[in-house]
Amino acid sequence: MPSWLELLIRVLAVVAAFLTLPLIVGQTEHKVMAHMQGRLGPMYAGAFHGWAQLVADGIKFVQKEDVTPREADRTVFRLAPIVALLPYLLVLLVIPLGPHGLVAQPLDIGLFFVLSVVGIGVVSVLMAAWSSANKYALLGGLRAAAQLLGYELPFVLAAASVAMAAGTLSLSGIVHAWQPWWLLWQFPAMLIFFVSGLAEIRRPPFDMPIAESELVFGYMTEYTGLRFAFFLLAEYVGIVVIAALTTVLFLGGWRGPFADDQLGWLWTLMKVFAVSFVIIWLRVSYPRLREDQLQRLCWLVLVPLALAQLLVTAAVKLAW
Amino acid sequence: MGIEPVDVLLAGLGAIALGAGVLVVSTRHIVRAGLWLVVALGATAGLYLVLSAELVAWVQVLLYVGAVVVLLLFAVMLTRAPIGASPDLDRPRWAGLLVGGGAGVGLAALLIDAYRWSRVPLPPGTGATEIGTEVFRTWVLPFEVLSVLLLAALIGAIVLSRPDIGAADTETGRREG
Numbered sequence: 108m109p110s111w112l113e114l115l116i117r118v119l120a121v122v123a124a125f126l127t128l129p130l131i132v133g134q135t136e137h138k139v140m141a142h143m144q145g146r147l148g149p150m151y152a153g154a155f156h157g158w159a160q161l162v163a164d165g166i167k168f169v170q171k172e173d174v175t176p177r178e179a180d181r182t183v184f185r186l187a188p189i190v191a192l193l194p195y196l197l198v199l200l201v202i203p204l205g206p207h208g209l210v211a212q213p214l215d216i217g218l219f220f221v222l223s224v225v226g227i228g229v230v231s232v233l234m235a236a237w238s239s240a241n242k243y244a245l246l247g248g249l250r251a252a253a254q255l256l257g258y259e260l261p262f263v264l265a266a267a268s269v270a271m272a273a274g275t276l277s278l279s280g281i282v283h284a285w286q287p288w289w290l291l292w293q294f295p296a297m298l299i300f301f302v303s304g305l306a307e308i309r310r311p312p313f314d315m316p317i318a319e320s321e322l323v324f325g326y327m328t329e330y331t332g333l334r335f336a337f338f339l340l341a342e343y344v345g346i347v348v349i350a351a352l353t354t355v356l357f358l359g360g361w362r363g364p365f366a367d368d369q370l371g372w373l374w375t376l377m378k379v380f381a382v383s384f385v386i387i388w389l390r391v392s393y394p395r396l397r398e399d400q401l402q403r404l405c406w407l408v409l410v411p412l413a414l415a416q417l418l419v420t421a422a423v424k425l426a427w
Numbered sequence: 428m429g430i431e432p433v434d435v436l437l438a439g440l441g442a443i444a445l446g447a448g449v450l451v452v453s454t455r456h457i458v459r460a461g462l463w464l465v466v467a468l469g470a471t472a473g474l475y476l477v478l479s480a481e482l483v484a485w486v487q488v489l490l491y492v493g494a495v496v497v498l499l500l501f502a503v504m505l506t507r508a509p510i511g512a513s514p515d516l517d518r519p520r521w522a523g524l525l526v527g528g529g530a531g532v533g534l535a536a537l538l539i540d541a542y543r544w545s546r547v548p549l550p551p552g553t554g555a556t557e558i559g560t561e562v563f564r565t566w567v568l569p570f571e572v573l574s575v576l577l578l579a580a581l582i583g584a585i586v587l588s589r590p591d592i593g594a595a596d597t598e599t600g601r602r603e604g
Contacts, residue, residue, distance in 0.1 A: 180510045183462065216482055216555050223485040226493025230465055233500050237458050240510050252501045256494065263489075276555050 117212070121199050128379075129343035133161050135380075136343075136387045143391045164336075171332035178240035179329065187238065188330070188337035190231035194224045195344040202351045203279045205361045205371030210279060217278035218270055221352065222263050225307060228341075229255040232316070235338075236326035247325025250398060251309060251316035257405040258306040258313075264413035265300035268420045269293055269356045282360035289357070292423060295416045297357035299409050301382075304353065306405070308345030310386060312393040315401055350382035351375075358382070436477050444470035452523065455512035461500045468492055482555045 134149075137160060141148025153159025175181055201217040203210035214220050229252055236248020270276050272293060273284035290297075306313040317325040327338050354360055358378050361371030396404065447467035451460045468491040475484035550557075562570050 178510060180456070180459070183459070214481075216485065219482065219485045219489070219555070223489035223493060226489055229493065229497050230462075230500075233497065233504070234462065237500075237504055237508060238510065245504065249501065249504060252497055252504075256497060256501070259493065 118200075121196070125196055125199055125344060128347045129340055130161050132346050132380075132383050132387075133339075133343045134158065135383065136390075137161075139384065139387050140391050143388070168332055168336035173332045173334065174329070176240055176329050180238040180240070183234050183238035184329075185334070187231050187235035188334045188341070190234060191228060191341040192337055192344070194227045195341060195348050197224050198348050199344075199351075201278060202348075202355060203282060203360060204375050206279075206282075206368060213279060214277065216276040218266055218276045218281065218356075221278070222266055225262075225348070226255075226259060228307070228345075231341075232326050235330070239326065239329040241329050243322045243324075244326045244328045247316045247318070247322045247328070250318075250322075251326060254306055254309070254313065254316060254401060254405075257402060258303040258409070261299045261405065261409035261413045262303040262307060264410070264417060265296040265303065266352075266356060268296040268413070268416050271417070271420050271424060278355050278360075282355055282362065285359045285362060287359070289359075293357055293416075293420070295412055296420070297353065299413050299416065300356065301349070301353050303405070303409055304349035305386065305389065306401070308342060308349055310342070310346065311390040312396050313401060314395055315398050318395065346383050346386050347379065350379045350386065353382050354378040433477060437474065440470045440473040440477065443467075444474065452518070452527070455514065455516060456510075457503055457513055457516075458500065458508050458510075461496060461503060464499070465492055465496050468496065479549055482558055 138148045138156070149157030149160035151157055152163040175184055198221050200212045201210065201214050201220055203213070232251040232255070233248050236244045236251070239245070269281060269289075272289065273281040275281060275284065309316055316322075317327065319325075322328070327335060330338060354375060360378075361367055361375045363370060363374035367374070444467050447463045447470060450463040451467060454460050454463065468487060472484045472487040472492070475481075475487060
């Protein structure tokens, strides 16, 4: 097989994953939330338990008018949803699905690449917030920037702990080095990474920047139609990315109870969906954190905990 | 000596970085200046990437695009960030041109004169392992001194942002007196 064809297949596979996984997670969210709240959720679209609800939503979004506010900075306003989506697409390129190079683009410093690219998301939020020419959008954007900057720190520190334990920055390398007892050793790091990951993608209970009961819809207030759908898609890809990163870094990626070589991709996907389920579950269970509680959690709990975890990791690593 | 794709890529990224940099200082839209800075720094990261310094490139993205520019935009939006042009920006145009252009041309002349058309082979290892080894073996002292500088900046920021730290004594003294 020529190398360009292989590359094309790999990229197409990632695009396919990019388009289907968020839809599956979104549909799961509809149904899981509904059942947790004693409702049925979507039941009509597609006849069988509303499986086509998100497809119908997509068609609805395409049909809606694409409004750009008169006072808005049009160029920036239109660019923002794309800037929001692109980083996650890039991240999906380097996440290993299984052993033996079952990854779109293996990178030696995959972890570092992922962390830096996820950080670009905040630029899109600021772009959307400012260019909307709307005070709610601006307030939401400022909250988002403060939140993302703060939570970036424990996010990176927790990831650094695993990288230190594995002795490599390659995502495949980390899964190779992973041992079941790391579940215990790296447990605080996993919690920190997961919680700050939730904050990074602004999911409830960390959805203060969106806070629909006080800020309309935060930095997305002025967006309609397809551009709004892009932001929503970015949120669900974000869930997949955070779940996949938690899986790869802390839950052993493709390592399963048996047949890692053949069924590795299945173990990865199962873990990704399990973590995604927890993310949905948290949305239903916890009230939104107030802005000061949110910052307090980050700076007074997560950052010191992450630093302590780094010390523990280093100590165990040296003693080994 | 022919022109290779790498050269074209380097020249293109350099042009983007330079153009975006000029726009940062010449645009009258304050926030857009910050966004052009994102483009300029991103193109610089691209330059590092082409020179196969992957780690430095992604550090550039993580720190400058993801944090420094965001802080900058954040501060601008907190104070004054009108949409559209701000006609009342007072920028010392000629002094800026003199200092910025002079430094740019001077550095360019110096580097061009130093290297001419000689080709420097890329060092064999520019990965995370090699850079880590270099930083913590050869350059460990500057590295640690730099961290002291950052610590000093951090303490300074805390003192500045909390007026109650230094003023507490005089306040109570005045109340007692």
